[in-house]
Amino acid sequence: MFKEYGELSTKLYEHTKPVGYSIDGDIEYYYEKLKNLTGRVLEAGVGTGRMLIPFIKNGITIDGVDISAKMLAQCKINMKKYNVTADLYEQDLITLSLPHKYDAIIMPTGSFCLLPREHAQEVLALFYNHLNVDGKIIIDLEMPSHFEEGVVGTSSFPISNDTGILLSGVNGKIDWREQKISSISKYELIENGEVIKTELSNFTLYWYGIFEFEMRLALLGYKNIEYEVGYGNGQSEIITFTAFKANADS
Numbered sequence: 001m002f003k004e005y006g007e008l009s010t011k012l013y014e015h016t017k018p019v020g021y022s023i024d025g026d027i028e029y030y031y032e033k034l035k036n037l038t039g040r041v042l043e044a045g046v047g048t049g050r051m052l053i054p055f056i057k058n059g060i061t062i063d064g065v066d067i068s069a070k071m072l073a074q075c076k077i078n079m080k081k082y083n084v085t086a087d088l089y090e091q092d093l094i095t096l097s098l099p100h101k102y103d104a105i106i107m108p109t110g111s112f113c114l115l116p117r118e119h120a121q122e123v124l125a126l127f128y129n130h131l132n133v134d135g136k137i138i139i140d141l142e143m144p145s146h147f148e149e150g151v152v153g154t155s156s157f158p159i160s161n162d163t164g165i166l167l168s169g170v171n172g173k174i175d176w177r178e179q180k181i182s183s184i185s186k187y188e189l190i191e192n193g194e195v196i197k198t199e200l201s202n203f204t205l206y207w208y209g210i211f212e213f214e215m216r217l218a219l220l221g222y223k224n225i226e227y228e229v230g231y232g233n234g235q236s237e238i239i240t241f242t243a244f245k246a247n248a249d250s
Contacts, residue, residue, distance in 0.1 A: 121219075
C-alpha cells in the first residue's frame with residue numbers, strides 16, 4: 001500500500017534538496033569531520049548524492065549505500081552529471097554486508113531515526129564491524145520537537161512549466177511509550193492540470209534519549225562517545241553523535 005522513497009518522493013527530494021544543498025550547515029560540518037581521513041568513508045542512506053558528490057569533488061574517497069533503488073538511480077545520474085564516480089550499494093542496513101572497511105561511516109539528516117527501533121542495535125553493530133580500528137561513526141539523531149498530532153498540510157512544487165508535485169500529509173499520534181511518531185504523505189504528479197501518478201508514504205520516526213544512545217553505543221564497544229547539537233552553530237536541533245571503534249587492547 002505504501003512506498004517509501006519511490007519515484008515521486010525521489011523527484012521531490014532532488015528538486016528541493018539538490019546536490020550540494022546544505023541543510024542547516026550539515027555538509028560543511030561533516031566535511032570538517034572527514035577532510036583529514038585517508039581511508040574510505042561510507043554514507044549510509046546516501047540518497048541522491050546531495051552530500052556524497054561534493055565530498056568526492058573535495059577529495060574524499062566515499063561509498064554510498066541505500067535501500068531505495070529510485071534514490072540510487074538518481075544518484076548515478078547526478079554523479080554522471082558532475083563527472084565523479086563512487087561505489088554504490090543497494091542494501092538494507094539491517095543486513096549490511098560490504099567488501100570494504102571504513103575510516104568513517106556517516107548517517108546524516110536523522111535518517112537513522114527511520115530505522116525500526118528493534119533493529120537499531122543490529123545496525124550499530126554492523127557499522128562497528130565495517131569500521132577499521134580507530135574508525136568512527138557520525139550519526140544524526142532527530143527529536144520530534146515540532147511535531148503536532150493530527151496536523152494536515154498541503155504544499156505544491158512546480159517542476160517545469162507544465163508539471164509539478166502536490167504534497168499532502170497528515171500527522172498521526174505521538175507514541176510516548178515506543179518513542180515514535182508517524183505521518184502519511186501523498187505525492188501527486190500533476191501534468192497540465194491532471195494527476196498522472198500518485199504515491200503514498202507512511203514514515204515512522206523513532207527518537208532516542210541522549211543517555212540511551214550513549215548506552216547503546218557503549219554496549220557495542222564504541223569509545224570516546226561525544227555529541228553536539230545543531231552542528232555546533234545552533235542552527236538546528238539535530239543531535240550528532242560521534243563514536244570510535246576501539247583497539248582490541250584498549
